[in-house]
Amino acid sequence: MADSGGTGLPPGLEAAWGLRERPAKGPRPGLSVHRIVDAAVALAASEGLAAVSMGRVAKELGVSTMSLYRYVGAKDELYVLMQDAAIGAPPDPPPPGTGWREGLARWAWAQRAVFQRNLWLLRIPVSGPPATPNSVAWWEAGMEALAPTPLDEGAKISVVLLVGGFVRNEAGLMADLAAAVTATGGTPEQVMARYTRTLRLLADPERFPAVARALESGVMDGPDDPDHEFRFGLERLLDGVQVMVERTDG
Amino acid sequence: MADSGGTGLPPGLEAAWGLRERPAKGPRPGLSVHRIVDAAVALAASEGLAAVSMGRVAKELGVSTMSLYRYVGAKDELYVLMQDAAIGAPPDPPPPGTGWREGLARWAWAQRAVFQRNLWLLRIPVSGPPATPNSVAWWEAGMEALAPTPLDEGAKISVVLLVGGFVRNEAGLMADLAAAVTATGGTPEQVMARYTRTLRLLADPERFPAVARALESGVMDGPDDPDHEFRFGLERLLDGVQVMVERTDG
DNA sequence: CCCTTACTGCGTATGTCATACGCACTACTG
DNA sequence: CAGTAGTGCGTATGACATACGCAGTAAGGG
Numbered sequence: 001m002a003d004s005g006g007t008g009l010p011p012g013l014e015a016a017w018g019l020r021e022r023p024a025k026g027p028r029p030g031l032s033v034h035r036i037v038d039a040a041v042a043l044a045a046s047e048g049l050a051a052v053s054m055g056r057v058a059k060e061l062g063v064s065t066m067s068l069y070r071y072v073g074a075k076d077e078l079y080v081l082m083q084d085a086a087i088g089a090p091p092d093p094p095p096p097g098t099g100w101r102e103g104l105a106r107w108a109w110a111q112r113a114v115f116q117r118n119l120w121l122l123r124i125p126v127s128g129p130p131a132t133p134n135s136v137a138w139w140e141a142g143m144e145a146l147a148p149t150p151l152d153e154g155a156k157i158s159v160v161l162l163v164g165g166f167v168r169n170e171a172g173l174m175a176d177l178a179a180a181v182t183a184t185g186g187t188p189e190q191v192m193a194r195y196t197r198t199l200r201l202l203a204d205p206e207r208f209p210a211v212a213r214a215l216e217s218g219v220m221d222g223p224d225d226p227d228h229e230f231r232f233g234l235e236r237l238l239d240g241v242q243v244m245v246e247r248t249d250g
Numbered sequence: 251m252a253d254s255g256g257t258g259l260p261p262g263l264e265a266a267w268g269l270r271e272r273p274a275k276g277p278r279p280g281l282s283v284h285r286i287v288d289a290a291v292a293l294a295a296s297e298g299l300a301a302v303s304m305g306r307v308a309k310e311l312g313v314s315t316m317s318l319y320r321y322v323g324a325k326d327e328l329y330v331l332m333q334d335a336a337i338g339a340p341p342d343p344p345p346p347g348t349g350w351r352e353g354l355a356r357w358a359w360a361q362r363a364v365f366q367r368n369l370w371l372l373r374i375p376v377s378g379p380p381a382t383p384n385s386v387a388w389w390e391a392g393m394e395a396l397a398p399t400p401l402d403e404g405a406k407i408s409v410v411l412l413v414g415g416f417v418r419n420e421a422g423l424m425a426d427l428a429a430a431v432t433a434t435g436g437t438p439e440q441v442m443a444r445y446t447r448t449l450r451l452l453a454d455p456e457r458f459p460a461v462a463r464a465l466e467s468g469v470m471d472g473p474d475d476p477d478h479e480f481r482f483g484l485e486r487l488l489d490g491v492q493v494m495v496e497r498t499d500g
Numbered sequence: 501c502c503c504t505t506a507c508t509g510c511g512t513a514t515g516t517c518a519t520a521c522g523c524a525c526t527a528c529t530g
Numbered sequence: 531c532a533g534t535a536g537t538g539c540g541t542a543t544g545a546c547a548t549a550c551g552c553a554g555t556a557a558g559g560g
Contacts, residue, residue, distance in 0.1 A: 023506075024507095026506050026507025026556065027509085027554080027557095028508085028556080029508070029509095030508080030509075031509090054547065055546075055547090063510085064509065065510085066510055066549095067509055067510065069547095070507085075546095075548090126422065128430055136449070136452070136458055137457075137458070140458045152469070153464045153469050155482075157470070161479070162416075162482075165415075166416065170415070172376065173415075195381070203386050207390075208386055208389075210393035211389055213393075213403060214393060217402075219404035219407065220407070232405075233408065235490075236412060237486065237490055240485075240487055244486060273535075275526095275529075275534065276526065277537045277538085281538095315519090315539085316520095316538075316540080
């Protein structure tokens with residue numbers, strides 16, 4: 001009735017945090033949460049998140065579907081564990097003396113790299129605030145980056161949330177584009193070109209003058225540096241934080 | 251083989267844009283895309299997005315499941331149409347002479363209000379860039395707000411994307427919190443308190459000193475102004491844009 | 501030494517879902 | 531009045547998550 005640690009956490013999550021006493025009584029488990037999550041992650045990486053069904057993961061492991069439920073309570077729990085496994089540990093902290101701006105920028109770029117390596121991560125339906133070891137570790141790293149700053153704790157949390165949300169959002173747009181590319185075939189440029197062409201067809205320049213102007217300006221057609229949008233948003237964001245830092249400071 | 255307009259768009263979307271010649275041949279349709287989308291939106295509003303299945307929507311309309319497929323090609327298409335219907339038209343443009351900062355802020359707040367009224371919107375899996383009439387209208391409104399600005403078209407697009415993404419993200423966090431509240435019962439404060447308590451239990455202060463410091467500081471316990479986080483992020487964002495505007499200007 | 505007990509793997513069953521297919525019918529066009 | 535495009539919908543298919551219960555297994559208590 002009571003969980004091992006009394007945390008009220010689902011079983012898989014307790015395993016992720018390293019609580020979880022080895023059961024002493026029954027037959028030796030032939031599986032582990034770790035192996036299940038690994039298989040699920042591999043599947044998501046090679047065939048997309050949609051391919052991750054309980055049955056399919058079980059098949060990959062050579063066991064029956066229902067065996068998995070001895071290790072994870074539900075599919076959502078598996079999702080959470082997959083997420084934690086995929087994001088991994090944050091990068092090593094930058095050398096001491098690094099400014100907050102560079103630290104936070106590094107943090108954002110590193111997080112983006114993780115998403116880009118695992119685009120399926122962004123398809124996982126979010127269910128709540130982060131409570132897995134690696135999520136907390138990333139959060140810690142972000143807070144650490146803001147340590148040289150005079151901001152109070154509440155503001156630091158808000159900034160980390162803000163930048164983290166931006167990264168996730170921007171990566172999501174990339175993932176959408178990538179999905180469209182694999183779905184329809186062709187290069188990213190072709191997909192964008194098709195999109196702008198459709199929009200030009202649909203969006204009456206009289207009703208949508210500003211959008212039409214943007215479409216006509218041609219900025220959406222050119223072969224874009226894939227990092228451009230991200231760099232742009234991040235710079236705006238950091239500028240905004242800097243304004244607050246300088247105001248607080250002096 | 252060729253669609254009516256040759257746009258290559260799915261049938262429901264063409265209907266949304268008002269293309270779509272009335273078919274002259276067969277029996278009069280007993281349904282319309284509009285009625286289907288309305289029923290689906292009402293269902294999502296009252297019972298959540300998960301309650302929206304093709305069968306359930308059909309039942310609500312008193313028709314058979316398969317009838318719906320005469321009007322929408324697939325469920326994803328219905329999602330897109332629901333989204334467009336729910337976001338509705340953007341607010342009237344602010345009086346001429348309004349500064350870009352106030353205009354963009356109004357725009358962001360209005361968009362947030364839409365999400366808050368329809369939390370299920372944020373549960374719809376995103377599939378691509380906006381191509382529905384109301385999405386484009388909101389985009390137009392955002393671009394219009396930046397008109398008094400010396401930024402070039404590319405930068406304007408990026409800013410609108412950036413702020414829009416922020417709003418969506420922030421609203422998503424609110425939706426998560428709301429979901430946790432209805433799932434577990436209790437007030438938002440209780441949910442937050444439970445979260446921080448769990449985190450205090452799990453996050454070793456030695457491994458996560460910055461997080462621990464934040465938890466200890468008590469900023470996460472207090473009864474938060476629900477607008478606080480949003481206002482904070484928006485101000486940072488606008489400050490960041492302002493830096494660029496002033497740099498471009500002068 | 502054996503038996504209780506907690507735990508394992510898993511077969512089976514249930515209910516939900518999206519959607520393909522084809523049939524019978526309807527109302528306009530020639 | 532026939533042809534025909536378009537309608538509503540019954541039926542079927544194949545995934546899917548997951549509840550339930552049974553049979554086997556290994557460690558501990560007597």
